[in-house]
Amino acid sequence: MSPTLSDFEARATRDPAPAPAKRPSVADNQSCLVAKVSQLIDMSDLELSALSQLQTEERSFARDEVLFSVGDHHQDLYIVQEGWLFNAIDAPDGRRQIVNIYHPGDIIGFPDIALSTRTTDLVGVTAGSICPFPKSGLGTIFREAPRLAALLLSIALREETVLIDRLRVFSRSSAQARVAYLFLELNARLRCTTGSDDNTLYMPLNQHEIGDSVGLTNVSVSRAVTALEERGLIATASREVRLLDMKALIEMCDFEDRYAQVVTDWFP
Amino acid sequence: MSPTLSDFEARATRDPAPAPAKRPSVADNQSCLVAKVSQLIDMSDLELSALSQLQTEERSFARDEVLFSVGDHHQDLYIVQEGWLFNAIDAPDGRRQIVNIYHPGDIIGFPDIALSTRTTDLVGVTAGSICPFPKSGLGTIFREAPRLAALLLSIALREETVLIDRLRVFSRSSAQARVAYLFLELNARLRCTTGSDDNTLYMPLNQHEIGDSVGLTNVSVSRAVTALEERGLIATASREVRLLDMKALIEMCDFEDRYAQVVTDWFP
DNA sequence: CGCAGCCTTGAGATTACTCAATCAATGTGG
DNA sequence: CCACATTGATTGAGTAATCTCAAGGCTGCG
The missing domain is CATH 1.10.10.10 (Winged helix-like DNA-binding domain superfamily/Winged helix DNA-binding domain)
Structure with missing residues (x-):
C-alpha cells in the first residue's frame, strides 16, 4: 500500500532523522496538493484532473538547508511533503524573525506570489521534501476550478487571521x-x-x-x-x-x- | 459631475470634519468595489456587470462609532467610501491592539470570511461611510469572473505580506x-x-x-x-x-x- | 472662564537584554 | 570505552528600555 498523507505526517513528526529513508515518489500515487486539498473538501473529477496536471517533481532538503533567500525570483509555490521548515527574515542588526513554521501539508510561499521576489528565506528544520507547484498553475485553477480557487483564498485568509x-x-x-x-x-x-x-x-x-x-x-x-x-x-x-x-x-x-x-x- | 473615487479620497483625508456634508449616493455613479477594482486592472463588460450586481446601499458612521464587534455573525465585506476606520481587539488586561487602519478604497473584513464570526471590532476614526458587499457575492465572482477572483487573492496576500x-x-x-x-x-x-x-x-x-x-x-x-x-x-x-x-x-x-x-x- | 481631552514630563518599578561563565547532552576519534 | 569537542541550555550580574503612576501644561470649546 502506498503511503497516504497522514502516513507522511506521522513519520515526519515522530521520526525526523536527518537522512530520510527512500520513499516512493509522490507521483506514484497523487500530488501533495491533491492530498492537501482532499483533506478540506471533496473534489469532482474535473477538479481532480485540474489539480493533478500541475504535478511536478518533488525536491528534498536537509536540516539547515536554505531553499531560497530574500530577493530570489520565484515561479513556484511548495507543498510540504515531509519534514519541518520555516521562513525567516534577517534584520540588519543580525537578529532574525521566523515568520512561519511549516509542516507536512502546508503551502509555502503564498504571500510572495503577489510580489516579484521572495520576502523571506526558507530553511529546513529537519530533513524532508517539498513538492513545487508552478505559480502559473494558479491561473488554471482560477479559470477551471472556481471552488478550488475559493479554497485557496480561504487558506490565505486563515493565514492572515493567524498572523x-x-x-x-x-x-x-x-x-x-x-x-x-x-x-x-x-x-x-x-x-x-x-x-x-x-x-x-x-x-x-x-x-x-x-x-x-x-x-x-x-x-x-x-x-x-x-x-x-x-x-x-x-x-x-x-x-x-x-x-x-x-x-x-x-x-x-x-x-x-x-x-x-x-x-x-x-x-x- | 458626480464624485470619483479620488475625490472621495482627497476629501476624506483633508476634510475629516465630524459631520460630512450630504453626498450623492454611490449608486449615482458606480459601486465602491467597481471603483476600487478599476484602479488595479481594466475590466471587461462581463466583469463590470458581475461586480455591479453586488451593489448594496452604503452606510455612514460617526467618529468612535463601533460598527461591529468581536463575535458578531457577519454576511458582508465592506469597502470604505469616505473616512478612516480601524479594527481592533481588546486584550483581557484592558489594552487594545489596533490591527489595521482603513482608508477610502480599502476592503474591510476580508480575513473574517473564512471564519463564522468577527475576530475584531470595527471603529470609526473619523466620520465617513462604507459600502457593504455581501459575502455570498464572492461566489459569483469566483464562478463568473476568475480574473477578479485572482485579484481578490492578490489583495489578501498583500495584506498578509504587510502583516x-x-x-x-x-x-x-x-x-x-x-x-x-x-x-x-x-x-x-x-x-x-x-x-x-x-x-x-x-x-x-x-x-x-x-x-x-x-x-x-x-x-x-x-x-x-x-x-x-x-x-x-x-x-x-x-x-x-x-x-x-x-x-x-x-x-x-x-x-x-x-x-x-x-x-x-x-x-x- | 473653566472644563475636558490630549500631550508632556518626571521618578521609580519591571522586564527583557547583554555579556559571561558554567553545565548538560551528544557525538567523535583514539 | 573513555577523553574531548561541540552544541545547546542554564544561571548570574549589570544594563537598557519600556511601563506605571502621577502631576502638570496646552488647546479647543461651550
Missing part, C-alpha cells in the same frame, strides 16, 4: 505568554493533521530558534520555559513539550484555535 | 522605530491613493491610538515622537506629520513599501 493573532500576542505580552502561545499554536496545527490529542508535541526548534519566532533572545526563552515548568504548566523532555494545563496556558496568552474550522458557505 | 512586515518590526524594534514604521506605512498607503508626494500625512489618531497600533503606551509614543522630532526626522503639526528624512526613517525600521506593485502575471 493577526500573533501580532497581538507578540507586540504586547510577556515572554512566558509568547512562548506559551507558540507551543499552543504548534499543538493546534499538528493536532489537526496528526490527530494525536495528548497535547504533547515534537519540538525540533532549539531555544534560539524559538526566540526568533516569538521575538525573544535564547536566554529569555530559557527563563520563560523554566518558569512555565516551575508553574506546572508544561513539561519538557529532550525534543518534546507536554502541555499540562491547557486552560491556564490558553488564558495567559489569550489563544484562539483558528485551525479547527474553515467556513465554506460562500463558495461557488 | 508579516509588521510582525517583524513590532516584535523586535525600539519605540522610535515602531512609530516611524507606522508613519511610513500610512504615508505609503495614502500616497498611492491621494497622489500627494510631499511626505506629509494627515493623522487623525491620537497618541493612545498610535500606541494601540504599534504596541506601546501613550507615554512611550509621546517620548518616541518627541525624540524623532529632536533628531530632525519628522515634524508634527496639529493633526499632521511631515516626514523630513525618509532615508533615515526607512533605515531605522527597515521599511518596505508593499503598496507600490501588484504582480498579475499568473492571472487567468
Whole structure:
C-alpha cells in the first residue's frame, strides 16, 4: 500500500532523522496538493484532473538547508511533503524573525506570489521534501476550478487571521505568554493533521530558534520555559513539550484555535 | 459631475470634519468595489456587470462609532467610501491592539470570511461611510469572473505580506522605530491613493491610538515622537506629520513599501 | 472662564537584554 | 570505552528600555 498523507505526517513528526529513508515518489500515487486539498473538501473529477496536471517533481532538503533567500525570483509555490521548515527574515542588526513554521501539508510561499521576489528565506528544520507547484498553475485553477480557487483564498485568509493573532500576542505580552502561545499554536496545527490529542508535541526548534519566532533572545526563552515548568504548566523532555494545563496556558496568552474550522458557505 | 473615487479620497483625508456634508449616493455613479477594482486592472463588460450586481446601499458612521464587534455573525465585506476606520481587539488586561487602519478604497473584513464570526471590532476614526458587499457575492465572482477572483487573492496576500512586515518590526524594534514604521506605512498607503508626494500625512489618531497600533503606551509614543522630532526626522503639526528624512526613517525600521506593485502575471 | 481631552514630563518599578561563565547532552576519534 | 569537542541550555550580574503612576501644561470649546 502506498503511503497516504497522514502516513507522511506521522513519520515526519515522530521520526525526523536527518537522512530520510527512500520513499516512493509522490507521483506514484497523487500530488501533495491533491492530498492537501482532499483533506478540506471533496473534489469532482474535473477538479481532480485540474489539480493533478500541475504535478511536478518533488525536491528534498536537509536540516539547515536554505531553499531560497530574500530577493530570489520565484515561479513556484511548495507543498510540504515531509519534514519541518520555516521562513525567516534577517534584520540588519543580525537578529532574525521566523515568520512561519511549516509542516507536512502546508503551502509555502503564498504571500510572495503577489510580489516579484521572495520576502523571506526558507530553511529546513529537519530533513524532508517539498513538492513545487508552478505559480502559473494558479491561473488554471482560477479559470477551471472556481471552488478550488475559493479554497485557496480561504487558506490565505486563515493565514492572515493567524498572523493577526500573533501580532497581538507578540507586540504586547510577556515572554512566558509568547512562548506559551507558540507551543499552543504548534499543538493546534499538528493536532489537526496528526490527530494525536495528548497535547504533547515534537519540538525540533532549539531555544534560539524559538526566540526568533516569538521575538525573544535564547536566554529569555530559557527563563520563560523554566518558569512555565516551575508553574506546572508544561513539561519538557529532550525534543518534546507536554502541555499540562491547557486552560491556564490558553488564558495567559489569550489563544484562539483558528485551525479547527474553515467556513465554506460562500463558495461557488 | 458626480464624485470619483479620488475625490472621495482627497476629501476624506483633508476634510475629516465630524459631520460630512450630504453626498450623492454611490449608486449615482458606480459601486465602491467597481471603483476600487478599476484602479488595479481594466475590466471587461462581463466583469463590470458581475461586480455591479453586488451593489448594496452604503452606510455612514460617526467618529468612535463601533460598527461591529468581536463575535458578531457577519454576511458582508465592506469597502470604505469616505473616512478612516480601524479594527481592533481588546486584550483581557484592558489594552487594545489596533490591527489595521482603513482608508477610502480599502476592503474591510476580508480575513473574517473564512471564519463564522468577527475576530475584531470595527471603529470609526473619523466620520465617513462604507459600502457593504455581501459575502455570498464572492461566489459569483469566483464562478463568473476568475480574473477578479485572482485579484481578490492578490489583495489578501498583500495584506498578509504587510502583516508579516509588521510582525517583524513590532516584535523586535525600539519605540522610535515602531512609530516611524507606522508613519511610513500610512504615508505609503495614502500616497498611492491621494497622489500627494510631499511626505506629509494627515493623522487623525491620537497618541493612545498610535500606541494601540504599534504596541506601546501613550507615554512611550509621546517620548518616541518627541525624540524623532529632536533628531530632525519628522515634524508634527496639529493633526499632521511631515516626514523630513525618509532615508533615515526607512533605515531605522527597515521599511518596505508593499503598496507600490501588484504582480498579475499568473492571472487567468 | 473653566472644563475636558490630549500631550508632556518626571521618578521609580519591571522586564527583557547583554555579556559571561558554567553545565548538560551528544557525538567523535583514539 | 573513555577523553574531548561541540552544541545547546542554564544561571548570574549589570544594563537598557519600556511601563506605571502621577502631576502638570496646552488647546479647543461651550
